Amino acid sequence: MDKEKAKALSKTLACYKELQENNSVNLIEFHTADGQKHGIGNPEAIKLLLSVAVIELERQLRTAQFGDIPESLENSREYKAAKQLEYAMNDLEFKSERFAQALPYFHKTLEQTFFRTVKASITAMAGRDSRCIDDRNRASYEMCQMLASMLEDTRLPFI
Numbered sequence: 001m002d003k004e005k006a007k008a009l010s011k012t013l014a015c016y017k018e019l020q021e022n023n024s025v026n027l028i029e030f031h032t033a034d035g036q037k038h039g040i041g042n043p044e045a046i047k048l049l050l051s052v053a054v055i056e057l058e059r060q061l062r063t064a065q066f067g068d069i070p071e072s073l074e075n076s077r078e079y080k081a082a083k084q085l086e087y088a089m090n091d092l093e094f095k096s097e098r099f100a101q102a103l104p105y106f107h108k109t110l111e112q113t114f115f116r117t118v119k120a121s122i123t124a125m126a127g128r129d130s131r132c133i134d135d136r137n138r139a140s141y142e143m144c145q146m147l148a149s150m151l152e153d154t155r156l157p158f159i
Helices: 003-022 043-066 077-089 096-105 108-126 135-152
Strands: 028-031 037-040
Touching (some): 108 135
Antiparallel strands (some): 028 037
């Protein structure tokens, strides 16, 4: 763990989150290498840029705290699929209920694979060190811990 870097990133992240929550930014300015300045004043664009900045700072903070993602995982199809889902869910218009409504339209074998993935995700989260769980995920972590023992004893056959 890089404690100094994590401390600096935490401070910057808190500042960006405050800017995001207070909706207090009305201009983002870019300075190019050739000395030009370009500004963005569109509120929706600013909201999106702040959201991306917060996500990136959170990623950098996790890396400073826990290390890099293992290369074998980062290069896997599963990681790339998880990142695509992460980007989709980061949209404020993403509706979990609508996502769930789409599942019956999956190919039935892929629907099975999806539920195996959900099961693996729940048991993985339940097995995390509680010190690595932040307040945003505390309730999910506790729910996963309650579900994990039942899920570990339940087999999902390949049919």
